[in-house]
Amino acid sequence: MLDLSKYQSIGAALKDALEEFANEVCLIEADREKEKERLTYRDFKERANPLAKAQQEAGFVAGDRASIIMTNQSKWLISAYAVFYAGGVLVPLDYKLTPDEKWQLLKHSGAKVLITEYPIWRQLSVAAGRAAANVGAVLVTEAPKNADLAGAQRWEEFRGSGEPTFVPRTRKDVACIVYSSGTGGRPKGCMMTHENYLEQCVALTSIYPFAPGVRYLSILPTNHAIDFMVGFFGPFICGAAVVHLRTLRPEYVREAFSKYKITYVSLVPLVLKNLQKGLQARFGELSPGKRKMFNAVIAVNKALTKSRPRLGLSRRLLKQVHEPFGGELRTIIVGGAFTEPQTLQFFYDLGIPVANGYGLTEAGTAITVNDLHPFRADTVGKPLPGMEVRIVNAGADGIGEVAVRSKTVMSGYLNEPELTAETIVDGWLMTGDLGRFDAAGHLQLFGRKKNMIVTEEGKNIYPEDIEAVFESLPVKEFCVFAANYIWPQRSLVGEQLLLALHLEPGQTYTEELRRDISARNSKLLNYKRIHGVVLFDEDFPRTASLKIKRNALAEQLAKLDRANAFLLL
Amino acid sequence: MRTLEQTTQEVLDLASKHFNVPATSLAPDDDFFKKLGIDSLQTLEMLSRLENHFGIELPDYEVQGVSDFRTLASRIQSRL
Numbered sequence: 030m031l032d033l034s035k036y037q038s039i040g041a042a043l044k045d046a047l048e049e050f051a052n053e054v055c056l057i058e059a060d061r062e063k064e065k066e067r068l069t070y071r072d073f074k075e076r077a078n079p080l081a082k083a084q085q086e087a088g089f090v091a092g093d094r095a096s097i098i099m100t101n102q103s104k105w106l107i108s109a110y111a112v113f114y115a116g117g118v119l120v121p122l123d124y125k126l127t128p129d130e131k132w133q134l135l136k137h138s139g140a141k142v143l144i145t146e147y148p149i150w151r152q153l154s155v156a157a158g159r160a161a162a163n164v165g166a167v168l169v170t171e172a173p174k175n176a177d178l179a180g181a182q183r184w185e186e187f188r189g190s191g192e193p194t195f196v197p198r199t200r201k202d203v204a205c206i207v208y209s210s211g212t213g214g215r216p217k218g219c220m221m222t223h224e225n226y227l228e229q230c231v232a233l234t235s236i237y238p239f240a241p242g243v244r245y246l247s248i249l250p251t252n253h254a255i256d257f258m259v260g261f262f263g264p265f266i267c268g269a270a271v272v273h274l275r276t277l278r279p280e281y282v283r284e285a286f287s288k289y290k291i292t293y294v295s296l297v298p299l300v301l302k303n304l305q306k307g308l309q310a311r312f313g314e315l316s317p318g319k320r321k322m323f324n325a326v327i328a329v330n331k332a333l334t335k336s337r338p339r340l341g342l343s344r345r346l347l348k349q350v351h352e353p354f355g356g357e358l359r360t361i362i363v364g365g366a367f368t369e370p371q372t373l374q375f376f377y378d379l380g381i382p383v384a385n386g387y388g389l390t391e392a393g394t395a396i397t398v399n400d401l402h403p404f405r406a407d408t409v410g411k412p413l414p415g416m417e418v419r420i421v422n423a424g425a426d427g428i429g430e431v432a433v434r435s436k437t438v439m440s441g442y443l444n445e446p447e448l449t450a451e452t453i454v455d456g457w458l459m460t461g462d463l464g465r466f467d468a469a470g471h472l473q474l475f476g477r478k479k480n481m482i483v484t485e486e487g488k489n490i491y492p493e494d495i496e497a498v499f500e501s502l503p504v505k506e507f508c509v510f511a512a513n514y515i516w517p518q519r520s521l522v523g524e525q526l527l528l529a530l531h532l533e534p535g536q537t538y539t540e541e542l543r544r545d546i547s548a549r550n551s552k553l554l555n556y557k558r559i560h561g562v563v564l565f566d567e568d569f570p571r572t573a574s575l576k577i578k579r580n581a582l583a584e585q586l587a588k589l590d591r592a593n594a595f596l597l598l
Numbered sequence: 599m600r601t602l603e604q605t606t607q608e609v610l611d612l613a614s615k616h617f618n619v620p621a622t623s624l625a626p627d628d629d630f631f632k633k634l635g636i637d638s639l640q641t642l643e644m645l646s647r648l649e650n651h652f653g654i655e656l657p658d659y660e661v662q663g664v665s666d667f668r669t670l671a672s673r674i675q676s677r678l
Contacts, residue, residue, distance in 0.1 A: 100659065124659075275657075276657065278642050299639065554665075
């Protein structure tokens with residue numbers, strides 16, 4: 030691993046990594062059963078440098094912003110490297126957003142260049158939002174031969190000749206603008222500095238080391254803070270390999286584990302649970318006798334791994350479980366949302382450690398991680414090296430808001446000084462999450478203080494961002510809330526959104542109105558949909574400028590009984 | 599060559615069989631996440647079934663943002 034304390038920027042560290050590990054395998058890309066390509070670090074450099082050169086020839090200079098909207102693949106990382114090499118600021122966006130949402134964030138970020146793939150560009154180029162954004166150049170990958178590029182250039186042909194000029198940056202310069210959540214009225218663009226990434230990488234690799242020969246399966250979208258760190262920067266500065274799959278169909282993902290002998294993978298809780306269900310179904314098919322024997326072996330494994338994981342032993346004991354995973358899996362990293370302890374325990378008992386932790390984009394990926402010594406399913410682990418974590422305004426039960434101070438905390442939200450000042454107070458990032466430390470120094474989470482939910486797929490949803498779809502609903506007024514914000518649950522499982530309605534005088538909640546709400550709801554992406562309605566028969570409290578006072582309204586709604594008031598849609 | 603209506607009907611039939619939901623309860627404009635009670639992963643599984651049935655390759659990106667049977671069928675139709 031490179032000594033990151035010597036480096037000022039992501040670009041400088043990556044540049045040296047490409048030299049240091051020139052002969053190691055860097056990227057493997059597979060499409061279904063076919064391996065599309067396998068690149069060494071030297072090949073990677075040969076692909077990336079002409080792109081950086083062409084960008085420079087096109088006038089791209091230090092501090093310019095370039096966005097990548099792509100599914101996980103080699104070209105994502107090659108493009109990102111070229112941006113950093115040329116001193117640019119990367120704006121990684123979620124390819125799953127709608128075209129208009131993408132344009133909105135492109136506009137907000139001030140991206141000058143967009144690098145995307147043809148199927149995404151086909152939708153983006155005709156979307157209404159294009160006119161408002163100020164993207165000068167668009168590079169499109171894998172466009173068919175006679176495709177209409179709608180003003181874009183082919184990524185494959187955008188190559189300069191000769192050495193590009195490496196543009197140095199300092200640790201305090203912004204490296205990426207990462208959108209931590211939705212797109213409604215107030216996009217939250219976290220300005221992450223080079224220092225944020227360099228420090229986070231040192232902390233994470235101290236617990237989960239990468240090295241040449243280690244293979245990371247990249248499934249979480251690379252725009253996500255976790256995959257960016259453990260599926261790009263972390264493995265690269267250690268000379269490890271990253272495996273990309275162009276389709277995420279479960280059958281091909283399963284195949285990839287054994288085919289590429291995967292060492293690490295990151296998953297969101299939803300996928301992990303799905304994996305659990307699949308394994309349980311397989312175990313359920315065993316005959317009663319075999320099942321009994323199998324359970325006995327699990328019990329032995331459990332006893333032998335009580336204080337720490339013993340991978341070699343577990344792989345031998347539970348060969349039939351480990352073989353489909355390739356036999357070299359060290360850890361499944363799970364992140365993006367809360368994972369239920371029983372799921373974590375299920376895998377650990379089988380000898381597959383799941384590294385659960387706690388983090389948020391604003392804090393630079395991870396704040397705490399379970400170090401597995403010993404494994405604890407009921408906590409999110411201990412603070413990583415370099416993280417100061419404290420509990421603010423703790424109640425008698427020790428539970429309060431989690432606050433973090435570290436070199437990995439973002440410099441602020443783009444163009445949002447007030448929001449930044451509310452979020453980072455005296456150098457402490459106020460997370461809005463409720464937690465408590467136990468005697469062993471492990472952090473336990475108990476719910477959220479803020480009006481938001483995180484889905485099992487790791488999507489942060491802010492209720493105000495989805496209200497537009499209910500505009501002109503025939504009621505007096507409405508407001509969307511996270512149900513747990515109104516009725517705190519001290520739990521992060523099964524979070525739901527609700528629509529608070531104040532009907533007109535004499536109006537009733539009819540089937541017609543319910544259908545109208547349901548139809549509007551179905552226009553939202555499935556993970557953003559509300560689950561139910563709460564009727565409230567007083568005027569919503571408002572500010573002088575007539576904005577709804579959400580916290581005051583939440584306090585009033587809290588007086589209602591959740592079980593009776595929450596009408597499922 | 600199938601018409602879009604035929605393709606849509608075949609998608610509905612296959613979904614009803616695969617997820618064990620009565621065929622009569624599914625309509626072309628239904629939201630399949632809601633109606634079948636499935637998540638995005640199960641949708642990918644359904645795609646593999648559809649590919650086998652229609653003998654086509656349907657890249658994952660083709661179905662991003664799609665949540666109703668009719669649109670899904672039209673994406674399939676364009677590849678037949």
